[in-house]
Amino acid sequence: MEIKVTADLLDGLVLALLESQDYYGYALTQDMQQAISISESTMYPVLRRLQKAEYVTTYDAPYQGRNRRYYKITESGENHLQRIKKMWNDYKESLDAVFAAADKRKQNVYDEEGQHE
């Protein structure tokens, strides 16, 4: 089973990759696929959405006699990435807290049972 990645997290992953370097579409898709299972046809709508929100811009560069469109993170994209990271961290911490508390309760019950025997 795999946990479903929401659109926000998907945006965050793309922005995080773009923060380290500029990408062209195919390379970005390949690197995304390393992280999560995402179909190759999905990247375009995601990039388009980020571009519309002005979190990424594009520029074209020639490559072997044709064009390659590169995606580059903007300043507001970097801010957005920080927001998503914070959201993710908060979420992760609150879930971890619940899991840890549950484990601890289980451990206590187990210990008590042990004492009775």
Place this chain on the structure above:
Amino acid sequence: MNREKYLAELEEYLQPLTPEERADAIMFYSEFIDDAGLETRSQIEERLGTPRQLSRKVLADHSIKTTDEEIKYQRTATPQSNVKMIWLILLALLASPFLLGFGGIMIAVLIGILALVAGLVFGAGVLLCAGVVVMGLLIYIGIAMLFSSWAVGLFYLGLGLLALGGLLVVIPLAYWSIRLILQGIANFSKYLYDKLSKKRKEKGGSDHEEDI
């Protein structure tokens, strides 16, 4: 050659987009095909699906995204964009492999609701037209009879004006309720699209786990 044909077909299916957006999408996928080194049509379809499948994905996502943005910016979706979205989602659902079971039933329900609403709208339209005709006739008779027997003339004129008043109340009401119903169906089909996409993911088909 295969590549050109595939892209030409994709472009054909992307007609609902603006020329600028269409060119953008075509450019992205043509670059993708080059970079991935896909030569034959079957290689392309293995990675991206048929032109039709790919276009429905782009179109459905596109439409859903614009409606999301509209909601985000506190603008209400126009009836036109709602109708367009319902239609695109229906197409996307029909293109999906979920024509049986729950998905199939929900699609049938959606089509049924659409047909019902279309019938209601048509009926309301006919009724309104009839109302306008009756009103016109009453006012015409009223004015014509005003000079021969003024009491009867005034009576008909009054009825005609009453009908006019009634229409002025009913027309906006009908307009708003149709808008509301359309919005409801749009939300429902969006919900359906999200739900079926999720289901598809859970089933874990290797090509289809991407819907977000």
